[in-house]
Amino acid sequence: MLQHHKQNYSEVNFSGQDMRYGELIGCTFTRCSFTNGTLDEINSINCRFIECDFQGASLNGSIHTESAFENCNFSRSNLFSSKFVTCKMTGSNFTDSTLDGFSISKGDWSYTILRNARLVRQDLREVRFLEVDFSGANLEKADLRGADLTLASFSKAKLHGADVRGANMNGVDFKAFTISGMRLDKEQAILYTLSHGAKVD
Structure with a gap:
């Protein structure tokens, strides 16, 4: 060996x-x-x-x-x-x-390129994904709770069933992907609403 x-x-x-x-x-x-x-x-x-x-x-x-x-x-x-x-x-x-x-x-997986990666049902809790390129990736039913997703790119990514509660999603473009079926917390719901031009009082 x-x-x-x-x-x-x-x-x-x-x-x-x-x-x-x-x-x-x-x-x-x-x-x-x-x-x-x-x-x-x-x-x-x-x-x-x-x-x-x-x-x-x-x-x-x-x-x-x-x-x-x-x-x-x-x-x-x-x-x-x-x-x-x-x-x-x-x-x-x-x-x-x-x-x-x-x-x-x-x-720490910051700045990595995971474009089109198949990450279905992956346990990705508490991983640091700062500015990661998840474009086109399949993250369906992935567990991203507590992960750092700051400025990550999810353009055309599949996130149905993904759990992102407690994850930092500051700077994420929520208009670049569909949130249908995702599990969000209140803070992320506000970020989503703001990204679509609404005002939150």
Whole structure:
């Protein structure tokens, strides 16, 4: 089994490599490429990935705990049943990624691109999604209670049955999506009303 403990890698090409069942602890990867690699069931703990490329990589069943993926590219990657626990994902791109069965536990996903992502019934409570691009995403019946959705983009997203009670939705354009079937709290209902030009006394 591949093991890396407290190692630093800069601009290393891991493309196409078989890294299945690997264990990464306290490592830093800067501008490394993992494109089309096999990272199924890999386990990362307290690692940092900076501007790394995971395009087309397979990360099925991988588990990431308190790791950071900053400005990484996950486009066309397979994240089926992967887990991200208290991770920092700021600025990462998940365009055309397979996210079925993956899970997020808290963490900071600010500025990520989750355009057209399938997030049906996902438990996304208390996750920080500041200025995230959810355009066209399917968030039906997703649990977003207590999440930070400040300035997030939901253009043409599907949110029927989604629960956003207690979430911060300041700056969200409520005219860009349909709220039918959503569970809102009073503050969000006021934001929705204001966004459509009404005055609330």
